Amino acid sequence: xxxxxxxxxxxxxxxxxxxxxxxxxxxxxxxxxxxxxxxxxxxxxxxxxxxxxxxxxxxxxxxxxxxxxxxxxxxxxxxxxxxxxxxxxxxxxxxxxxxxxxxxxxxxxxxxxxxxxxxxxxxxxxxxxxxxxxxxxxxxxxxxxxxxxxxxxxxxxxxxxxxxxxxxxxxxxxxxxxxxxxxxxxxxxxxxxxxxxxxxxxxxxxxxxxxxxxxxxxxxxxxxxxxxxxxxxxxxxxxxxxxxxxxxxxxxxxxxxxxxxxxxxxxxxxxxxxxxxxxxxxxxxxxxxxxxxxxxxxxxxxxxxxxxxxxxxxxxxxxxxxxxxxxxxxxxxxxxxxxxxxxxxxxxxxxxxxxxxxxxxxxxxx
Numbered sequence: 001x002x003x004x005x006x007x008x009x010x011x012x013x014x015x016x017x018x019x020x021x022x023x024x025x026x027x028x029x030x031x032x033x034x035x036x037x038x039x040x041x042x043x044x045x046x047x048x049x050x051x052x053x054x055x056x057x058x059x060x061x062x063x064x065x066x067x068x069x070x071x072x073x074x075x076x077x078x079x080x081x082x083x084x085x086x087x088x089x090x091x092x093x094x095x096x097x098x099x100x101x102x103x104x105x106x107x108x109x110x111x112x113x114x115x116x117x118x119x120x121x122x123x124x125x126x127x128x129x130x131x132x133x134x135x136x137x138x139x140x141x142x143x144x145x146x147x148x149x150x151x152x153x154x155x156x157x158x159x160x161x162x163x164x165x166x167x168x169x170x171x172x173x174x175x176x177x178x179x180x181x182x183x184x185x186x187x188x189x190x191x192x193x194x195x196x197x198x199x200x201x202x203x204x205x206x207x208x209x210x211x212x213x214x215x216x217x218x219x220x221x222x223x224x225x226x227x228x229x230x231x232x233x234x235x236x237x238x239x240x241x242x243x244x245x246x247x248x249x250x251x252x253x254x255x256x257x258x259x260x261x262x263x264x265x266x267x268x269x270x271x272x273x274x275x276x277x278x279x280x281x282x283x284x285x286x287x288x289x290x291x292x293x294x295x296x297x298x299x300x301x302x303x304x305x306x307x308x309x310x311x312x313x314x315x316x317x318x319x320x321x322x323x324x325x326x327x328x329x330x331x332x333x334x335x336x337x338x339x340x341x342x343x344x345x346x347x348x349x350x351x352x353x354x355x356x357x358x359x360x361x362x363x364x365x366x
Contacts, residue, residue: 010347060180064092
């Protein structure tokens with residue numbers, strides 16, 4: 001039996017008729033950029049998250065760097081961010097000329113809140129919180145620190161659509177929430193797509209203007225903006241998937257519930273969920289010391305896995321100029337050598353899940 005780490009076709013097949021009908025509807029409409037599909041999706045996603053505003057953008061990275069741009073954070077400023085994130089999170093900071101200041105993760109793979117304040121300097125302007133692998137971070141504590149030090153908070157929600165802390169959704173705690181709708185996300189489009197959420201009227205308007213060449217009215221440009229518009233087709237597909245998002249999340253919970261209860265191999269460490277927070281299980285990430293041995297073992301049995309992420313941003317060639325040497329973030333670096341994402345996708349069958357669980361339990365850890 002061949003098991004892929006992810007299967008996007010299964011998610012399409014679950015709602016195939018709805019997607020195909022929507023595609024024809026958009027094609028026949030004759031309007032393909034910033035039309036009713038985008039407008040309706042923005043309203044619907046804002047309502048779903050509990051945010052006052054949603055602004056559709058071209059992709060998740062655009063959401064990140066535009067967020068810092070409209071907040072006025074740039075050269076000479078510092079932004080605190082966890083070390084074990086995807087490099088796009090950090091790019092959102094550095095594209096604007098600001099400097100990332102890395103904090104180690106906690107046992108839940110999120111930023112260690114207790115280590116934030118020691119990193120704050122007079123140059124610190126914001127905290128970028130990454131809700132990694134689908135779990136909401138400890139936002140109540142983070143917002144308390146931000147208020148105490150008068151810092152902005154940007155949330156990277158690329159993997160956490162619908163995740164909550166104490167009943168409040170991620171993307172609604174800070175100044176701005178940044179979302180990716182890349183096809184592999186729980187709420188995925190069929191191409192690149194992203195959005196920003198905010199409760200601030202002024203910030204929402206700035207993002208709307210900035211995404212469209214800095215223009216509020218055609219040919220009247222207020223600022224030097226960019227072209228980052230969620231297109232009508234992707235917005236339409238997202239409108240189809242959004243009403244199913246809770247059932248999609250429930251299915252992933254059922255899969256991961258089996259992983260947690262039935263994986264019994266003492267050589268692996270299972271993921272934990274923080275008290276008061278929820279996860280939408282974008283990934284099911286274990287930690288294992290001799291990771292390559294397990295990868296090779298599973299490959300022999302045609303079970304695919306992915307490492308999220310093998311090179312932490314501070315050790316990437318792109319960020320050599322930060323002069324952060326190996327060993328500067330030991331927990332981050334240990335995680336990068338141990339994390340392994342197991343197969344997880346909507347439409348995963350009982351037989352496929354049985355096969356993965358039994359294979360891992362039979363691994364001798366050598």
